[in-house]
Amino acid sequence: MDYCIAYFAPSEALRHLVAFHYIFRTSGRAYAAGLGALLGQANWLVRSGVRYRFCDGTAAAVPGVAVVGPTSGNLAFETA
DSSP: OOEEEEEEOOOGGGTTTOSOEEEEEEOSSOEEEEOOSOOOEEEEOSSSOEEEEETTSOEEEOOSEEEEOOOSSOEEEEEO
16 A cells, blocks of 8 residues: 655745644555644645544544644544
């Protein structure tokens, strides 16, 4: 399964608020990736069918725009 994560530094004006930007892409039909504990994040979903899987095993569909974290345990993204 092919995937790519590209990281970008924020503009000077945003550096006091945003640590970095990243774009995650996968060409596979199914993918799961654990991210470890996270600081707060804002996520913009481009493709439907993505779920968060939390460390206690619960899953939740990722809406078009979501704020998640901080978390104290692993968070995974899953595509179907």
